Amino acid sequence: MAGSVNITAATVDPALLDLPWNLPLDSWSNEHIALLPKGISRHLVRFANLSGYVIAIKETTSEMARREYDMLRTLQRLDVPCVDPVAVIEGRTDDDGKPLKAVLVTRHLKFSLPYRAIYSQTLRPDTATRLVDALAVLLVRLHMVGFFWGDVSLSNTLFRRDAGAFAAYLVDAETGQLYEGGLSNGQRENDLEIARVNIAGELMDIQAGGRLAEEVDPVQISGGIVDAYRKLWKELTGSESFSASERWRIAERVRRLNELGFDIEELAIRTREDGASVRIQPKVVDAGHHQRRLLRLTGLDTGENQARRLLNDLDSYAATTAKPGLDEEAIAHEWLMRVFEPVVRAIPADLRGKLEPAEVFHQLLDHRWFMSQEEGRDVPLAESLTSYINDVLRHRRDEATVIAPMTEAITVPVPVADDEDDGDDWTSKV
Secondary structure: OOOOOEEEOOOOOHHHHHOOOOOOHHHOOOOOEOOOOOOOOOOOEEEEEEOOEEEEEEEEOHHHHHHHHHHHHHHHHOOOOEOEEEEEEEOOEOOOOOEOOEEEEEEOOOOEEEHHHHOOOOOOOOHHHHHHHHHHHHHHHHHHOOEEOOOOOOOOEEEEEEOOEEEEEEOOOOOOEEOOOOOOHHHHHHHHHHHHHHHHHHHHHHHHOOOOOOOOOHHHHHHHHHHHHHHHHHHHHOOEEEEHHHOHHHHHHHHHHHHOOEEEEEEEEEEOOOOOEEEEEEEEEEEOHHHHHHHHHHOOOOOHHHHHHHHHHHHHHHHHOOOOOOOHHHHHHHHHHHHHHHHHHHOOHHHOOOOOHHHHHHHHHHHHHHHHHHHOOOOOHHHHHHHHHHHOHHHOOOOOOOOOOHHHOOOOOOOOOOOOOOOOOOOOOO
């Protein structure tokens, strides 16, 4: 690396200094580049290997890089699913002293996929709906902390498999704005309309490329985010009234919220003086009910749906196997040692990049259930594990880091003004 650079980071990885910051990003050699799926973007983005993980490097202006870095750190503190900001690098010059653009460095989310990579293989027709549902959950979580995205799209989102569904993570916060007093209904509706239009265009583009079933209607699918968002928003923030004799509906409301993955820290409950009716409204909600329970009991940090599935298996183990009288923590430790960890250790080393351990365990449980149904008996876990490894897992592509074909190694940026907002750093935009 020639010359000097200014690095802004909470913790600086010394390996950052070894990258060729004296070269324009589009001139970096394959020695440094990790070939991950990407398309046309307004800003030039490259992936690079760093200290055993992959980083995304985006060329932009110093002001925009610093603003996005700060925003991503704030969203992380608010526990919003987003990529991890690593550093802002400014003051770059080439060997002749010519200034080079500043860059924002983020950590690539392991086991995540951009939506175009998901559509690079044949998937069931409902995949588009599942992606949109995941994005709706992410958008609700962002709006609840007062974040206006401004460029909601599949392109600005990464997806991780989460027990048969997908969990969505914000990639680009460049156009976003955080409002301490929360968002107005107009701001939320504006984000929803942006999402609907962008998603329709992205799915049309995928369909034109022959990677989306012809019977799928992109406009109908994109409209689904509006329905999914409003249903979830109402469940989380809406109030309801019922007869005083139906107080069980309070527990029912809590249960529905927990099933959606949210905890309730406070409920506002009002009763009429004559005792004829009760009105309830969640005041403070937080996501990750099952995640936190699993993390507390086992130390496993998983997706929400994965946590729900693993907890179901843990509860089944407690009911059928564990010794009577053991407390929940002791049972969880026993399940972890005797069930979960042996499965993870049994995965051959060359297959461990296929899926993350929690997703492997979830898929194994599905595989065991189908085997038991077909054979009319309770198939032992060890037997179903052998079948799953040989018949299913071995034939999956790696998702720890998805390597793109060599034809996707080159990305050509669209020439636009440096100070124009962009929400499409990872894949092409319609």
